[in-house]
Amino acid sequence: MKYYFWILGCAMNYSDAERISAIFDSLGYTKTDKESEADLVCVIACSVRQHAVDRIFGKAKEWNETKKKRQLITVLSGCVLEKDRKKMRNIFDIMFEIKDLHMLPEILSSIIDHGSKNSPKAGEYLSIIPNYSSSFRAYVPISTGCNNFCTYCAVPYTRGREKSRPIIEIVNEIKVLVKKGYKEITLLGQNVNSFGNDLPNSKTSTAFGKLVQEIDKIPGNYRVYFYSNHPKDISDDLINILPNLVHFPHYLHLPLQSGNDDILKAMNRHYTQKQYLELVKKIRNTMPDILLTTDIIVGFPGETEEQFLDTLRVVEKVKFEMIFLAQFSPRPGTRAAKMTDSVSKAEKKNRDMTINKTLTSILDRENHKLIGTTQEILVDETKNDKLFGRTRSYKVVEIKKSPTIKAGDFIKVKIDASTAWKLFGVRNQPF
Numbered sequence: 001m002k003y004y005f006w007i008l009g010c011a012m013n014y015s016d017a018e019r020i021s022a023i024f025d026s027l028g029y030t031k032t033d034k035e036s037e038a039d040l041v042c043v044i045a046c047s048v049r050q051h052a053v054d055r056i057f058g059k060a061k062e063w064n065e066t067k068k069k070r071q072l073i074t075v076l077s078g079c080v081l082e083k084d085r086k087k088m089r090n091i092f093d094i095m096f097e098i099k100d101l102h103m104l105p106e107i108l109s110s111i112i113d114h115g116s117k118n119s120p121k122a123g124e125y126l127s128i129i130p131n132y133s134s135s136f137r138a139y140v141p142i143s144t145g146c147n148n149f150c151t152y153c154a155v156p157y158t159r160g161r162e163k164s165r166p167i168i169e170i171v172n173e174i175k176v177l178v179k180k181g182y183k184e185i186t187l188l189g190q191n192v193n194s195f196g197n198d199l200p201n202s203k204t205s206t207a208f209g210k211l212v213q214e215i216d217k218i219p220g221n222y223r224v225y226f227y228s229n230h231p232k233d234i235s236d237d238l239i240n241i242l243p244n245l246v247h248f249p250h251y252l253h254l255p256l257q258s259g260n261d262d263i264l265k266a267m268n269r270h271y272t273q274k275q276y277l278e279l280v281k282k283i284r285n286t287m288p289d290i291l292l293t294t295d296i297i298v299g300f301p302g303e304t305e306e307q308f309l310d311t312l313r314v315v316e317k318v319k320f321e322m323i324f325l326a327q328f329s330p331r332p333g334t335r336a337a338k339m340t341d342s343v344s345k346a347e348k349k350n351r352d353m354t355i356n357k358t359l360t361s362i363l364d365r366e367n368h369k370l371i372g373t374t375q376e377i378l379v380d381e382t383k384n385d386k387l388f389g390r391t392r393s394y395k396v397v398e399i400k401k402s403p404t405i406k407a408g409d410f411i412k413v414k415i416d417a418s419t420a421w422k423l424f425g426v427r428n429q430p431f
Helices: 011-026 048-071 082-088 098-108 167-179 203-215 236-244 261-267 273-286 305-318 345-368
Strands: 002-007 040-046 073-079 138-142 184-188 223-227 250-253 291-298 323-327 374-383 386-392 396-401 410-418 423-430
Touching: 002 011, 002 073, 011 040, 011 073, 011 098, 011 184, 048 082, 073 098, 138 167, 167 184, 167 203, 184 203, 203 223, 203 236, 223 386, 236 273, 261 305, 273 305, 291 305, 291 345, 305 345, 323 345, 345 410, 374 396, 374 423, 396 410
Parallel strands: 002 040, 040 073, 138 184, 184 223, 250 291, 291 323, 396 423
Antiparallel strands: 374 386, 374 410, 386 396, 410 423
């Protein structure tokens, strides 16, 4: 039995796929990267964006045609709104919520005879040891679910309320990864800053800070990143801790979503433009070399041209070095879906392009400043005669291929050229 993953959405879905993969492997299945070879297609869905849902419906016809020729089992999990779930029952043979992952062998047994294969013990799905897809890079979820109910987001309705993993479980997972030689670890949560609010005897304002300090004590040569952050929940405690950590680069993803107070209120974000900018100032006072990235939604219901320009002004002031842009699309079941989608598709596209143009200008200037510097690179890909890696601040670097360098290696690279989206360099000396 060969299985194939089609993963849509965020890093949490990719992490979930690694745990699902562990279950499939325990049943004797074999993973394939070619859908045409698969006996089972498992879709990890994302109901956050309408486009992702539309893609699934677009594939349904193709799967139905395949089923006429041979056996094909279709499985669905991930973030799926109830309204979408009802529509997808006619597409998928099996649907399960990710929190019920330990029950997957039993669910599959209604279609496939597994004989006497061992099933995992019942418990929290995040406690299942994943089948990591990379030999040097790993996602480590620290929590699942969300309590914020931003009006545009479906996550609280698909993943439920926030639930944190025990600190000792997270630290032990990372200890094993570091011992195995993993070089990059990313802590995941819909809101990492509220980690611990459901744990016994835990203070939300200090729990995440305590976690990163415990992780940082693990000896080894590795980097740790974390997201997603919520500006309203980033504590002074965390801001003061981060500069003193060894394994956490000065890189922070700080979602803005909008720079206009009225739109932020309509989004249910619980901060103002002034509060966001004050937070940025506070962070930069403790870490002057911090690199900030962000998320922005353009064309939110009711967003006027002047309100959009407020967002653009924040982009120019903060000088983000990456922006993950989304053009608003209503998701059934969210509060924003009941609002009038007043901004045309053409205007959303125009606003998207305007921010991208500003971002390109910022990146061109900031990357040029790095020419002549030596950067620590984690190599993550070889292609033709080129190697590609990322700096500690997650900028892409291209160098000439070397037979002595492989993916997962740390190397030193002297930057000798740049564009807005990439740095170029030559190998300096090995670490």
